[in-house]
Amino acid sequence: DQxxxxxxxxxxVQEGRISILNCDYTNSMFDYFLWYKKYPxxxxxxxxxxxxxxxxxxxxxxxxxxxxxxxxLSLHIVPSQPGDSAVYFCAAKDSNYQLIWGxxxxxxxxx
Amino acid sequence: DTGVSQNPRHKIxxxxxxxxxxxxxxxxxNRLYWYRQxxxxxxxxxxxxxxxxxxxxxxxxxxxxxxxxxxxxxSTLEIQRTEQGDSAMYLCASSPQVRxxxxxxxxxFGEGSWLTVx
Numbered sequence: 001d002q003x004x005x006x007x008x009x010x011x012x013v014q015e016g017r018i019s020i021l022n023c024d025y026t027n028s029m030f031d032y033f034l035w036y037k038k039y040p041x042x043x044x045x046x047x048x049x050x051x052x053x054x055x056x057x058x059x060x061x062x063x064x065x066x067x068x069x070x071x072x073l074s075l076h077i078v079p080s081q082p083g084d085s086a087v088y089f090c091a092a093k094d095s096n097y098q099l100i101w102g103x104x105x106x107x108x109x110x111x
Numbered sequence: 112d113t114g115v116s117q118n119p120r121h122k123i124x125x126x127x128x129x130x131x132x133x134x135x136x137x138x139x140x141n142r143l144y145w146y147r148q149x150x151x152x153x154x155x156x157x158x159x160x161x162x163x164x165x166x167x168x169x170x171x172x173x174x175x176x177x178x179x180x181x182x183x184x185x186s187t188l189e190i191q192r193t194e195q196g197d198s199a200m201y202l203c204a205s206s207p208q209v210r211x212x213x214x215x216x217x218x219x220f221g222e223g224s225w226l227t228v229x
Contacts, residue, residue, distance in 0.1 A: 009151070043115070043202055043220030044154070089153050096167070099218075101153025 003027050004092050006102035014110050019077040021105050023090030026071065030092035034099070035064060035075050038087045047088070048075070077107075085109045113137060115221035117203050123227045124193055131189045132224045136205030140219075143186050145178055146202040147171065148223070154202055160186060193228045200225050 005024045013019045023033075031052045036044035050057040050064045050073065057064050063076045077084055090102040116135040124130050136143045141162050146154035157176070158168045162183035172178075175193075180186040190197055200223040207217055 004153070006153075041222065043204070043222050045220070046218065091153070098156050098167075099154075101155070103152050 002103075003030075004090055004100050004102040006088075006090055006105045008105050009103070010106040010108065012108045012110060013080050015082060016079045019075075019080045019084065019107055019109070021075040021077075021088050021090075021107065023073045023075075023102055024071060025073075025092050027092070027094065027100075028068075028071065029095055030100070031095070032093040033064070033066060033073050034091045034093070035062075036089045036091060038089060038104070044089055080107075080109045082109050082111060115203055115205055115219050117201075117221035117224045119224060120222065121225045121227075123229060126195060126228055127192055129189065129191045130193055130226060131187050132201050132203075132226075133185060133187050134203030134205075134221060135185045136203070137207075137219055138184075140205035140207050141183065142206045142208065143180055144204040144206075144218075145186070145188050146204065148200045148202055149198075157188075157201075190226070193226075195228045198226055198228045 003026050034049040035047040037047045038044040048059050048062045048064050050066050055066050061077055066073045085108050087104045087106050089104045091099040093099055118133055122130055144159040145157040147157055148154045156169050157172050158178050160180040163180050175191045178188045202220055202223045204218050204220045
């Protein structure tokens with residue numbers, strides 16, 4: 001039973017446009033959500049996070065939105081750049097300080 | 112470079128053989144994690160250490176898997192009697208302390224060790 005789901009295995013976006021990556025979760029006890037970015041042959045690197053008590057967190061071109069009632073979060077990248085092409089993982093922190101990960105979405109930025 | 116280091120990066124082994132992976136975390140980090148990742152999936156938690164103490168083990172960690180962190184520095188993950196289902200990337204991560212964990216930005220991952228069991 002997947003507690004964190006990323007339903008889009010891949011997403012293709014034109015350079016300069018907005019990229020929106022989605023993530024759904026089932027456990028209402030998750031108290032922190034994180035986005036990681038992963039290039040091939042490298043480990044995941046932290047991108048941005050949001051506490052469950054907030055609905056938005058912004059860091060430069062990256063904004064994460066949290067809708068607790070819908071158990072949904074999204075990552076917006078504006079404007080998208082070629083270097084953003086990577087696999088993006090959504091992860092949620094549970095009460096035991098463990099991260100539960102989604103399966104990832106491969107983002108392709110087209111020139 | 113003082114990031115998380117894992118070796119070997121790639122290992123091909125025959126079914127039934129034992130393999131061992133090593134992880135060198137960032138030096139001042141007391142927490143060390145092992146994850147497993149298969150193609151098309153996110154990382155799955157295996158185990159973690161606080162200094163030399165192994166505090167939690169996932170149900171995924173069968174009795175063929177053992178992890179150690181003898182001096183609270185580097186860690187090893189050994190898989191005995193490997194099976195084809197063990198083929199995956201094994202990721203190591205480290206973080207300085209629990210309360211920094213919540214922000215996420217202090218968890219650092221290594222590049223992973225790919226295991227192929229043939």
